[in-house]
Amino acid sequence: MTAVAATNETKKQTREPTPRRRTWEGFRRNPLGVGSVAVLVLMALVALCAPLIAPFPEGYGTDISLPPSAAHWFGTDDVGQDVFAQVIWGTRVSITVGAAASALAILIGLLLGVVAAYFRRLDTPLGVLIDLSLSLPVLPLMILVAALAGPSVTTLVMVIALFSWPEVARVVRSQALAIVPLPYVSAARMLGASAGRIIRSHLLPGVMPVVGVSVVLTVSRAVLAEAGLSFLGLGDPGSWSWGGILHKAQLSGSLASAWWTTLFPSLAILLLVVAATLVSVAYNDARNHRGER
Amino acid sequence: MTLKFVGTRLLRGLVTLWFAVTVTFFLVRLLPGDPVVTVADPNMTAELRAKLLADFGLDRPLLVQYGSYLAQLVQGNLGMSFRQSLPVTTVLMERLPWTLILTLSAMAVTVVVGIPLGVLAATRARGWVDRVIQVGGITAQSLFVPSIGVFLLYVFGVLLGWFPIGGALDPDATGVAASLSMLHHLVLPCLSLVFIQLGGYVLTMRSTLIETMGEDYVALARAKGVPPGAVVWKHAVRNALLPTTTIAGLQLGALVGGAVLTETIYAYPGIGRAIFEAVGQMDFPVLQGAFVLLAAAVVVANLVTDVAYGLLDPRVRTS
Numbered sequence: 215m216t217a218v219a220a221t222n223e224t225k226k227q228t229r230e231p232t233p234r235r236r237t238w239e240g241f242r243r244n245p246l247g248v249g250s251v252a253v254l255v256l257m258a259l260v261a262l263c264a265p266l267i268a269p270f271p272e273g274y275g276t277d278i279s280l281p282p283s284a285a286h287w288f289g290t291d292d293v294g295q296d297v298f299a300q301v302i303w304g305t306r307v308s309i310t311v312g313a314a315a316s317a318l319a320i321l322i323g324l325l326l327g328v329v330a331a332y333f334r335r336l337d338t339p340l341g342v343l344i345d346l347s348l349s350l351p352v353l354p355l356m357i358l359v360a361a362l363a364g365p366s367v368t369t370l371v372m373v374i375a376l377f378s379w380p381e382v383a384r385v386v387r388s389q390a391l392a393i394v395p396l397p398y399v400s401a402a403r404m405l406g407a408s409a410g411r412i413i414r415s416h417l418l419p420g421v422m423p424v425v426g427v428s429v430v431l432t433v434s435r436a437v438l439a440e441a442g443l444s445f446l447g448l449g450d451p452g453s454w455s456w457g458g459i460l461h462k463a464q465l466s467g468s469l470a471s472a473w474w475t476t477l478f479p480s481l482a483i484l485l486l487v488v489a490a491t492l493v494s495v496a497y498n499d500a501r502n503h504r505g506e507r
Numbered sequence: 508m509t510l511k512f513v514g515t516r517l518l519r520g521l522v523t524l525w526f527a528v529t530v531t532f533f534l535v536r537l538l539p540g541d542p543v544v545t546v547a548d549p550n551m552t553a554e555l556r557a558k559l560l561a562d563f564g565l566d567r568p569l570l571v572q573y574g575s576y577l578a579q580l581v582q583g584n585l586g587m588s589f590r591q592s593l594p595v596t597t598v599l600m601e602r603l604p605w606t607l608i609l610t611l612s613a614m615a616v617t618v619v620v621g622i623p624l625g626v627l628a629a630t631r632a633r634g635w636v637d638r639v640i641q642v643g644g645i646t647a648q649s650l651f652v653p654s655i656g657v658f659l660l661y662v663f664g665v666l667l668g669w670f671p672i673g674g675a676l677d678p679d680a681t682g683v684a685a686s687l688s689m690l691h692h693l694v695l696p697c698l699s700l701v702f703i704q705l706g707g708y709v710l711t712m713r714s715t716l717i718e719t720m721g722e723d724y725v726a727l728a729r730a731k732g733v734p735p736g737a738v739v740w741k742h743a744v745r746n747a748l749l750p751t752t753t754i755a756g757l758q759l760g761a762l763v764g765g766a767v768l769t770e771t772i773y774a775y776p777g778i779g780r781a782i783f784e785a786v787g788q789m790d791f792p793v794l795q796g797a798f799v800l801l802a803a804a805v806v807v808a809n810l811v812t813d814v815a816y817g818l819l820d821p822r823v824r825t826s
Contacts, residue, residue: 353764
């Protein structure tokens, strides 16, 4: 982890490659950032290749509540299913829901954030809407909606996206508000460019760097939200997710007797969220050219 | 001036609450999981079904229902629980004190531990202590609440047997013993919440204090020969504390969400556990009421921190 404290921005001003290239160069030199990207890629691969790694865990097995062994790396649960297989298949649902929900949230947040910043009249109502949504406790609201809509993967994606976009919109809006008064935007307007065109070719590229950071953070938040809802019993009953494994352990009482049923899904969640956080920290450092100590 | 400031904040709180109530009302009525279907059993006769719907007021036009919902809400009526034939307010008010005990104690412990840790990191900026605290803070922020809850429960409750693994009170205890038993049951759920809250406080305190330490008045205090400890604690920390209080407001949502999950793990009889039970029974009025109540709690807490911040720091009031 590189320290964020001192401002040594003057350091690398001599050579002038493109900003994007410079960010990449800075990022590449940060071992934690690169390692975290590798972890995320590996998890995505596991999600993609789940059927090749382990059979779908279902039905009843004969080895009940066994601790980790050579035959069952992560042990077995109270109905004899292999916890390793559950975690592998859980990766698939957790990452799918996390990625889909955050993609949707970012799309909505990006659009509303840019629109709020560009159209003065919409800024106040949208700003108030964003502030209000951000000041409410989200998890109880997600629970209510997910319970009403009936548990399924689609529900989870929609619910999480529905309540995650304000965070993105807030960041995008404040960045876009700084771009709107810049001379080149006024110039484009004066030349008769349409609002849609200005938003597309000036505002969107301008806010992309902050969206980059928020993608990673939104994914990790969405994964945590999915785990929370599934843990409370609002997950898709037909598939496995990390939170769902914990939910089953809670219901069966293995929570207090078989540590392996909760430890491994917990580690999976932790690994993903920490990796995502470190990627965003490393990206931020690299973008501010503080990549080197 | 001060009155106007408090008035604006109060108004904002009320608007937030109205927004919360309205959003949930329409979400509940417009979503596919129709309350009519939930209340009415498909096997029941048409008359019984009609009577049941009329009892719950579900046969009237949407706007009329909304109006009466608001009117009832102002009187503190959150409707009837579908499953327990008790008013939702009764069900939840019984649970509220436990949630307040849990969240407030977690917040207090977080502040007491988090502020000194942040100061420690800031005064040793870029040293190894700072690195450890920073990485620890980021990791703590990434924890999934049930994971840390289960971990503490397993290690300190099951393996070591130091603390009870569920409930909030020993039913047989009375007097002083009851208070002690309450504290004993509180330790693990409270610690789980402290873990997820701590990172935010420590990291904010650290960065604000580093900034404050660069201010002229800190340099002046140093130049005057004020002892280093006094410079940090009496001059810098006092000013760095103010922005750190805003983090309390920002983390309220996470704190409430964390409490729901923690109470579920430890079978702690608060609102969160009530939510978990209501999910299992598909008891929508309880879910809706719980959200409204928690939103109200967050609004009040935000109001208190906002006003306190404004009273402590005149710059906030005038801006």
